Amino acid sequence: MKILVCLSNVPDTTSKITFTDNNTSFNSAGVQYIINPYDEIALSRAVELAAEAQGTVTVIHVGESSSDATIRKALAVGADDAVRIDSVARDAWFVANQIAHYAKAHAFDLILTGRESIDYNGAQVQGFLGELLEIPSISIAKKLDINSMEASVEREIEGGKEVMIVSLPIVVGTAEGVAEPKIPNMRGIMTARTKSLQVLDPIAVPVLSKITHYDTPAPRGEVKLIDKANVEQLVQLLHSEAKVI
């Protein structure tokens, strides 16, 4: 079984989010980058599934060489080889087209993405890939098992879950519950250095949309403290002042 895991390189969850160039681009100065936490779940599950089925795991990333440390970490976790499409990840449509172009030539059985990236929160790549490759895509998986060429997937729905059976190949966006993120061990880190990281040129993709400006939300006013012996006052304020109950 051949598995492709799509990785996004995102600011660490503790990063302060600021912008430069008159609020038109993200300020990456001093920001630590990590594998998108949902992609880490995808990667961990891919490594487990490949071990069960004697399969292989390829990771793919669209980005510049500054992402190589993140890619090496994925190799240390257990991916067999890596591909980097050498371009700024302009937007989800661009990224999905790059990945689909590569995937078409390499016949993967399973393509995993995180349910969304924690920077642009788009959750678009999985659906775009499904459409571009003309295969099923499942947006928010909480559980993923493979039995020969069939996947059993639990998908998150409002107030519950849906259990489905889908024939491979498929695209799955993984969420918490699919796997526990793996921490690379020393042997993994050593072998990651010698694994293949292929760098490919991007294909041309038209621009459909573009972020032109960022704003940070206005800060809230001072907190109004209410005495713990007087919770009725809170109820009153929520009713008459905040008008939320």
Next chain:
Amino acid sequence: MSILVYIENVEGELKKSAYETLSYGKALGDMTGEEVTALSIGNVSGEQLEKVGKYGVKKVIEVNTKDLSHFLNQAYASVISEVAKNLHTNTVVLANSFSGKGLAPRVAAKLSAALADGAISLPEISGAAWTIKKAVFSNKAIATEELHEQKKVIAITPNSLEAKVSPVEVTVEKYEPQVLPADLSTIIKDIVRATDKISLPEADIVVSAGRGMKGPENWAMIEELAQVLGAATACSKPVSDAGWRPHEEHVGQTGLAVTPNLYIAIGISGAIQHLAGVSASKTIVVINKDPEAPFFKVADYGIVGDAFEVIPQLIEAIKAYKNN
């Protein structure tokens, strides 16, 4: 030229997010002068479909074939784009719900449309140029995005735009789409839904608790508080990681981002990752025994006190308020 609003149902019932999309479509139609049509897929009663008119949309296309009684991502995306093509639709509006997130990119790709997902505003339209706002970096920032294509798919964040009532008469038209067998290949084996629970992404009020609750056995009072308020329950990451509560209740940067009218945080210190997922809530109440908890800095109202003392009193106070 037209606007098509896909209205999602949950087991045959139109939910709040469907009304929000209808109201959005109606407002957009008022801006562009285009006709607005709603599309319902699945087994939704005529009585439910009548409700579409309450939000100013006059026409519903109803697709209710046997193969499509349950949500199937590929098939539903095909139907939406087929109807959009028939109606010469420029803009498709849908909810950025769990299912909507799967549909939106597929529909956009089929129509070669620009996709604005997670929209939190109506577009600003100036000639052919549209800009729209969406939350990014898990609510830590708002991005303004330009849509360059004539065709657009807009997936709106639940709870971010109010459904405005503006009643009109509705006509329902049945339609049988051409669905390819390949689009129906997914087999749905089981659907498990806790019907007595309020859906977290759509909830007006969320009661959320953290490690300050000390253990899963203490959640009864959180559930009771949620119940008296008609709220959904949520939790912080350490709580779901410890298995005290299910993952789907985890709100924060790596969990669900929520935007209720009222978010009540109990025994949650307010780590930056948690705040990211909840900071767009309209009103925030924090109950924590540590007066230095960072959550107080982003709260509207706070009580410094032990949850085990404050919550039972709060439950009684709300019951008293509701009885009046």
